[in-house]
Amino acid sequence: MNPIRHFRARYGASPLHLVGHLLAFGVAAFALDQIFSGGDIEQLLAWYIGFALLHDLVLIPLYTGVDRLFRGIVGRLPASGPGAIRLVNHVRVPALISGVLLLIYLPLITRVGNHTFRFYSGHNVEGYLRNWLLITAALFLGSAAVYGVRVVRPAHRHPPVKPVSGDGGG
């Protein structure tokens, strides 16, 4: 067996795979060293791991759970079938967009950085919650309008399809 195949059999991939990974880990080690010389390594690692865990173990279960719940509710409504799917999406889409905006702008909406903001701008953090609520309302209204149009206009009737199972997805 030539050396490369021998390596593959033991390691699980080509030597280039290992070299590439070691390079990336090297860059990471260098970067950590630079950051360390300027700050608090324990705090940094805690935040780093914290972000990853918060996202994977809190955020994702949260929005998939809410989505599942909502689909379950809509699935049980009398008009199940393609109509139910459409309603789900007309609530999902504005909810997702509004939720993402909330996530991105959470510090301004909750005014947590007010002290720093005052320092830099001379003004208070104001009006973000109101603006986000207005935007959310506009998104839902827009979605309701589109839903109304789709329900009312002469339909392209969908061919008969089996009702949607209400407990799917994740």
Next chain:
Amino acid sequence: MSRLQQIRDRLEEPPPGPFRPRFWRSPLRGPWLTSFLGTLLAPGIVIMFLTGLISQWSYRPALGRNATTPVSDTIPALFHLPASWPSWDYAVTQGIHVTLGLMLIPLLLAKLWSVIPKLFQWPAVRSAAAAIERAAILLLVGSVLVEFVTGTLDVEYFYPWHFDFYTIHYYGALVFFSAFLLHLFVKLPTVRHAYRERGVLKPLLDDLEHTRPEPHEATGLAPLEPSAPTISRRGLLATVGGASLAVLAVQVGQVIGGPLRRTALLAARGRVYGTGPNDFPITTTASSARITTAETGAGWRLKLMAGDREISLTRDQLMAMPQHDATLTLTCVEGWSTTQHWRGVPLSALRDMVGASADDVVEVESVQTQGPFRHITLASDQVAASDALLALCVNGVDLSPDHGYPARVIVPGAPGVHNTKWVGTMRFSSV
């Protein structure tokens, strides 16, 4: 069966919950979706990295005390925005960096959602290569979250940690970008295979009726037991695109400024506080910088130094010198800009007055006693630029104290903090 064999078999069986393939039900997940989301994200990441580097280099970190990170030439400056270019060049690059960065967040969230089953893949370690790959993925996901979270919190002025933003964001970018390049290299065969199997854009033609799950296979992304689809893949992508557009809509007004600023409903610098000549956004008020009227009143002098020559000028003397007018855009590293009409003495005139050479750099020192940017160094090309000014007036009136009265520097293409306010001393020297 031996005891050891029994234990081995037990360990091979995945623990209950997300570790079992049946747990993941969405019919949209699969190699194609992840490949496509990655294909959309990749050019965005490259643009982020380049605009980020351009911003770092525009601080001219090799000069004086300009370096904002421990090693100022980790990636040596290949390029800096010339001061002779239009003053809105930095507004464009940094506006793109912040706005695109925020717009990529919905796409990033979708990508992470599409690969979450892999976090719980069982057995955890199949081979040395697989173990190392999982460590690299941890690095990739951790560093992308660090980059996006530190960047987002910075532009919203929220700093819940003690480490320096510049340091963590810059070195985090190095870690992330190298992990990203490695990830591209490792996943290229998977992406090619997915596109060959299903086409690159073909799945976008499927409406909800025609949406089919991908077969469960080696990648482990496609579900073993998919539920019926409730939204098509193109519907999902349209939603993600809609979220990005929503971010653009509430954010871009603070980059363009002027009448559009008010449209930036959720951006940190989207508010307009007045229509007067001094009512444009500021970073650091006079009181925050602890500037006293004693320091900036009639007793204030601009000290120019070169070699052993020193000249002191009062504000009236500066006003009596030939003035230059320029409409210039000031851009902060947080991605917002403001364009105003400035009037003052060109920096080159001050340089010539004190007898410094055209190749000299100048260390500008503010009257403020604290603050990381109270001394900055400007390069010779920045001094020589015809629109680089020691500004005394804005929009036809004197600068207000918050805007740097009695005098501030304005240099096209320099980040906001290098446009020193409440200037006290300008010391010219050879590099």
